[in-house]
Amino acid sequence: MTKNTAIRRKKFYITGVSGNRGNMADNIQTIENMMQKGHSLIKHVAHSPGKTPCLSCITEEMMKDVVNLCCSGQTLLGFDKTFNICDIHVTPSVFKQLSVTKIETGEPPLFVGPMFLHDCSHFDTYSIFFSHLKTKLADVDTSELVIGSDQEGSLVKAIVKSFPEATHVLCTRHLKLNLSEKMKNGVGMHRKDRLDIEQRIFGRNGISNADDSAVFEEKCEEVEEFIDRHVWANKTLMERYKYFARFRRYRMKTKLVKSTDGRRVVNEARSKGKKKGQRKRKLADRTTTIKRQRVQ
Numbered sequence: 001m002t003k004n005t006a007i008r009r010k011k012f013y014i015t016g017v018s019g020n021r022g023n024m025a026d027n028i029q030t031i032e033n034m035m036q037k038g039h040s041l042i043k044h045v046a047h048s049p050g051k052t053p054c055l056s057c058i059t060e061e062m063m064k065d066v067v068n069l070c071c072s073g074q075t076l077l078g079f080d081k082t083f084n085i086c087d088i089h090v091t092p093s094v095f096k097q098l099s100v101t102k103i104e105t106g107e108p109p110l111f112v113g114p115m116f117l118h119d120c121s122h123f124d125t126y127s128i129f130f131s132h133l134k135t136k137l138a139d140v141d142t143s144e145l146v147i148g149s150d151q152e153g154s155l156v157k158a159i160v161k162s163f164p165e166a167t168h169v170l171c172t173r174h175l176k177l178n179l180s181e182k183m184k185n186g187v188g189m190h191r192k193d194r195l196d197i198e199q200r201i202f203g204r205n206g207i208s209n210a211d212d213s214a215v216f217e218e219k220c221e222e223v224e225e226f227i228d229r230h231v232w233a234n235k236t237l238m239e240r241y242k243y244f245a246r247f248r249r250y251r252m253k254t255k256l257v258k259s260t261d262g263r264r265v266v267n268e269a270r271s272k273g274k275k276k277g278q279r280k281r282k283l284a285d286r287t288t289t290i291k292r293q294r295v296q
Contacts, residue, residue: 028053046128052088052119056132062113063136070095070113071137073144077113078171079159080150081121091116091129091155126158134162142166150174176202200226 031053035042044056070077075096082090093113102109116129145166149155151174159168176198183189183197200223201207207223210216 031055044132048124051125054119054125054128055117056129057115057117058133058136065095065097065111066113067137067140069098071140071142071145073146074098075108076146076148076169078148079155080171081152081155088117088119089121091118091126121152121154123154123157126155127161130158130162151178172202172208197223197227 031042031045035045040059041057042055043058046054046056048054066077069075075098077093077095079091079093082092092115094110095113096108097111098108100109101107114129114133116126118125118129142163143165145163146169147159147163147166148169148171149159150171156168159166179201180194180198183194189197199206200219203209207216207219210219
């Protein structure tokens with residue numbers, strides 16, 4: 001018996017799964033065997049020509065929590081694709097388990113819901129998972145279901161097509177990151193303006209925390225007015241020239257000179273080109289002269 005055979009038998013004794021899992025084909029065969037044997041997590045495997053099989057990982061306990069907590073509108077069901085975990089992508093769902101509370105924070109903990117393992121991130125691929133999830137919830141009223149995600153187009157489209165009656169919301173964290181990236185690299189706003197706009201949108205009293213539609217519209221108008229009046233991107237050429245002219249007129253008190261390599265700007269030396277030792281000797285001579293005058 002070879003060493004590899006002994007290792008495979010040991011894995012089979014521990015996990016109950018046989019077979020060599022050295023490449024993707026072996027992994028697929030192992031997954032198929034696990035599903036055929038009634039694995040509690042792997043419920044659906046979808047095959048498509050030229051694509052890696054997609055796995056829907058759902059347990060009965062997950063679905064009970066989703067029905068009781070998410071479909072009743074008590075908590076949100078969020079989806080977010082995770083990168084660089086393994087050779088394929090993992091799109092898990094999370095929700096707040098309201099029946100328990102964390103001692104440290106006093107908040108309900110996040111529990112993992114149905115997961116999707118896939119290779120590509122196309123609309124057809126996501127539709128496989130959400131169609132299967134819709135089938136699992138066929139006898140449940142999902143009109144009060146709230147689903148959250150980022151702004152990935154194919155993911156949003158698959159959610160809306162599979163759950164048209166549910167409410168779809170976007171993650172404020174992803175929106176804030178996208179807005180910051182757009183203002184910094186796309187528009188080129190000043191840092192102070194960027195922080196002010198982010199505070200007006202995502203702050204405690206910002207647009208994202210509006211109580212009703214009237215307050216929401218009012219805060220949106222305030223942000224638009226602020227952008228029109230203050231943001232550098234909306235300044236005219238004459239206004240920008242005035243700002244530049246003001247900076248040109250400014251003169252620093254300390255005279256600046258460039259270093260010999262031309263890379264740095266430093267203060268001009270007070271020694272006027274004299275070496276450090278020469279300045280010390282000159283000061284020593286002055287001190288000696290004063291002492292002589294006092295002795296005389």
